[in-house]
Amino acid sequence: MAPGCSVWFEPPGSWGLSNSGVVKIGDEVLVVDTQNDVTRAAALRAAALGVAGTDSVTTVVNTHDDGDHWFGNMFFDDCRIVATAAAADGMRALRMDPRRLSELGSDGSALQGWSRWRAETFSYEDWRPVFPTETFDDALTVKLGGGTVELIGVGPAHTGGDALVHVPEAGVVFTGDIVFHRSTPIVWAGPVSNTIAACDAVLALEPSVIVPGHGPVADPAGVREVRTYLARLLEHTLGCLERGAGPEQAYRTFDAAEYRLWAHASRAYLTILSVYAEHRPDLALPTWAESMEVVLADDAS
Numbered sequence: 654m655a656p657g658c659s660v661w662f663e664p665p666g667s668w669g670l671s672n673s674g675v676v677k678i679g680d681e682v683l684v685v686d687t688q689n690d691v692t693r694a695a696a697l698r699a700a701a702l703g704v705a706g707t708d709s710v711t712t713v714v715n716t717h718d719d720g721d722h723w724f725g726n727m728f729f730d731d732c733r734i735v736a737t738a739a740a741a742d743g744m745r746a747l748r749m750d751p752r753r754l755s756e757l758g759s760d761g762s763a764l765q766g767w768s769r770w771r772a773e774t775f776s777y778e779d780w781r782p783v784f785p786t787e788t789f790d791d792a793l794t795v796k797l798g799g800g801t802v803e804l805i806g807v808g809p810a811h812t813g814g815d816a817l818v819h820v821p822e823a824g825v826v827f828t829g830d831i832v833f834h835r836s837t838p839i840v841w842a843g844p845v846s847n848t849i850a851a852c853d854a855v856l857a858l859e860p861s862v863i864v865p866g867h868g869p870v871a872d873p874a875g876v877r878e879v880r881t882y883l884a885r886l887l888e889h890t891l892g893c894l895e896r897g898a899g900p901e902q903a904y905r906t907f908d909a910a911e912y913r914l915w916a917h918a919s920r921a922y923l924t925i926l927s928v929y930a931e932h933r934p935d936l937a938l939p940t941w942a943e944s945m946e947v948v949l950a951d952d953a954s
């Protein structure tokens with residue numbers, strides 16, 4: 654897609670179907686995010702070596718701690734593996750063990766249906782977690798084959814520790830889940846304002862190619878759409894907070910305007926909850942499973 658840069662696109666980019674990147678400078682290879690399961694990760698490694706024409710990968714970057722971006726690390730356990738310190742902590746906590754995915758949700762729930770779909774879609778046979786070997790907080794320059802790749806910490810935003818991967822020579826930014834392209838973004842951790850600032854950080858790099866965490870390769874216009882959506886959601890939710898409305902009411906009354914046709918529109922509930930968590934830490938908000946039940950029950954796409 655750009656000199657030395659390739660993308661592993663996992664269509665259609667819905668739940669757990671994330672993108673990876675391969676960057677080759679000189680004779681060294683860096684992989685961005687390692688896919689969600691053993692089948693995809695093994696294929697990613699083979700594809701990375703094939704496209705780069707080398708027999709080893711030097712460096713892996715995990716953009717954040719969601720499993721779909723690092724569960725495949727076991728196929729890169731001979732590499733330097735880099736993530737933000739907050740992301741590495743999140744990985745070690747292993748909040749959702751992929752081997753136990755199918756146990757989620759009570760009988761007949763939407764969450765149970767989703768868990769079964771995930772268990773059928775992803776394979777974790779002989780899976781083991783492999784964690785980053787090196788961490789950073791704000792920024793790190795990775796030397797690669799005589800060139801450089803810049804890592805920029807922008808979290809907490811989508812998760813507790815998100816990073817952008819910038820390849821200046823190629824004009825490419827891999828955004829992790831700061832950007833979802835043509836599907837509704839999720840801000841798990843927040844603040845949403847940090848995620849908006851992270852979109853601005855992507856745009857400030859003036860890239861010509863942007864690889865989102867999910868969905869097809871984008872250009873700056875795609876990032877501006879996510880930014881506009883998030884700003885709209887934030888403004889609406891702050892208004893609801895001011896009026897004393899609860900998060901479910903904020904969700905039911907949110908009008909995403911032209912973005913309501915994006916897949917998984919009901920994910921707005923998760924991002925709205927992060928705004929409530931930020932501004933009303935005194936409230937007892939729904940658990941992860943409770944909030945996912947609302948999102949999945951409404952998820953027609």
Ligand SMILES: [Zn+2]
Nearest residue numbers: 671721830866
């Ligand atoms: Zn993701």
